[in-house]
Amino acid sequence: MTTNIVVVLGHPDSESLCGAIARAYSEGARSAGAAVREINLGEMTFDPVLRHGYRGVQPLEPDLVAAQEAIAWAGQVVFVYPNWWGSMPALLKGFVDRVFLPGFAFTYRENSQLWDRLLAGRRGRLLVTMDSPPWYYRWVVGQPGHRMMRRAILGFSGIT
Numbered sequence: 001m002t003t004n005i006v007v008v009l010g011h012p013d014s015e016s017l018c019g020a021i022a023r024a025y026s027e028g029a030r031s032a033g034a035a036v037r038e039i040n041l042g043e044m045t046f047d048p049v050l051r052h053g054y055r056g057v058q059p060l061e062p063d064l065v066a067a068q069e070a071i072a073w074a075g076q077v078v079f080v081y082p083n084w085w086g087s088m089p090a091l092l093k094g095f096v097d098r099v100f101l102p103g104f105a106f107t108y109r110e111n112s113q114l115w116d117r118l119l120a121g122r123r124g125r126l127l128v129t130m131d132s133p134p135w136y137y138r139w140v141v142g143q144p145g146h147r148m149m150r151r152a153i154l155g156f157s158g159i160t
Contacts, residue, residue, distance in 0.1 A: 003033075004073055006077050009080050010092030012042040022080040022127075025127065046064050048091055072104075082129045087145035096153055105156075106119075119157040119158045122158070124150070
């Protein structure tokens with residue numbers, strides 16, 4: 001059975017180290033028999049600002065609709081991005097804010113503090129570059145960006 005993988009390049013410059021890593025990952029997955037779709041945030045056209053939070057509906061641009069379709073199709077979602085100031089680039093955060101919406105990534109249960117994880121069954125992988133020592137990021141800074149992505153975004157949506 002073919003594995004469906006979507007690779008999200010969260011660096012705005014596709015010629016960056018992250019771009020090379022994303023391309024190498026995609027090529028390796030394809031050569032192993034996986035079906036791969038790529039999302040390159042630097043080449044997309046969308047407003048990264050969730051203008052009204054969840055109070056109103058902000059129509060999704062065609063690139064974001066295609067991104068949701070690719071994520072729904074995938075069994076594995078791979079994010080490739082740099083660690084800038086302890087977290088992901090603003091463009092990637094804006095992408096997450098606009099794509100991982102109620103009704104797509106999760107839904108709150110009526111009269112409950114619990115929610116349903118609508119992207120359950122998918123695996124997530126984070127390929128993150130940084131220019132500081134890993135021990136410093138982990139033990140001194142506390143891995144805020146990794147924890148946010150792994151727990152607060154992917155985990156909340158059901159991606160393990």
